[in-house]
Amino acid sequence: MxxxxxxxxxxxxxxxxxxxxxxxxxxxxxxxxxxxxxxxxxxxxxxxxxxxxxxxxxxxxxxxxxxxSGRTLRVGVFAKGEKAEEAKKAGAEVVGADDLVAQVQKGTIEFDRCIATPDMMPLVGRLGKVLGPRGLMPNPKVGTVTTDVTAAVKAAKGGxxxxxxxxxxxxxxxxxxxxxxxxxxxxxxxxxxxxxxxxxxxxxxxxxxxxxxxxxxxxxxxxxxxxxxxxx
CATH class of the missing domain: 3.30.190.20 (Ribosomal protein L1/L10, rRNA-binding domain)
Structure with missing residues (x-):
């Protein structure tokens, strides 16, 4: 030692x-x-x-x-349509739906905080074994499963x-x-x-x-x- x-x-x-x-x-x-x-x-x-x-x-x-926190977090958002555009405008680095699910399933995770809209959870739920151990699985109890993606992204970026x-x-x-x-x-x-x-x-x-x-x-x-x- x-x-x-x-x-x-x-x-x-x-x-x-x-x-x-x-x-x-x-x-x-x-x-x-x-x-x-x-x-x-x-x-x-x-x-x-x-x-x-x-x-x-x-x-x-x-x-x-x-x-x-002093950290610069990369935020990933599972969303589509207007909510996806909303997430991009709020500053999320990675935004997607089925394409992002496929990317994560292959082991490519390019974000430090994960947010999802409720309608995406049936798809995101399949990623539990990948995101769960990394502490990245979205959860409504901590505000990362939400329709207000703008507020969630800004909160993640703000500490x-x-x-x-x-x-x-x-x-x-x-x-x-x-x-x-x-x-x-x-x-x-x-x-x-x-x-x-x-x-x-x-x-x-x-x-x-x-x-x-x-x-x-x-x-x-x-x-x-x-x-x-x-x-x-």
Missing amino acids: SKPGKRFRAASEAVDNHKLYGVEEAVKLLKGGAKAKFDETVEISMNLGVDPRHADQMVRGVCQLPHG AVEFRVEKAGVIHAGVGKASFTEEALVDNIRAFADAVIKAKPSGAKGPFVKRIAVTSTMGPGVKIEPAGFGGA
């Missing part, structure tokens, strides 16, 4: 692994340790008190980050982040870039955490938010006090 680099070790020395930080202090430490030559992505991980194997404990939703709890009860997502101001990152982190808490399922028992941590691509994780987010 390779040893951590000098930059990572220096950043880690500034973080107390046994301490739970406030959001503002955590962001300050995170930005101080993000010294890579590229603009590192800031990620949040939330360990939840749920067992997603039970349908009534599934956590899924979407968050519109107030300052965007909408989808989330879904994994088997271990963990949710993680990118919430900005290290180049963002501390205030912008704090706003994005709080907005994302609030969105997850609002998606708390009826079957969740006990503390919902158990642990929260933020990190940059090349930096150490910084633990955040979950009590401020409805945790314990």
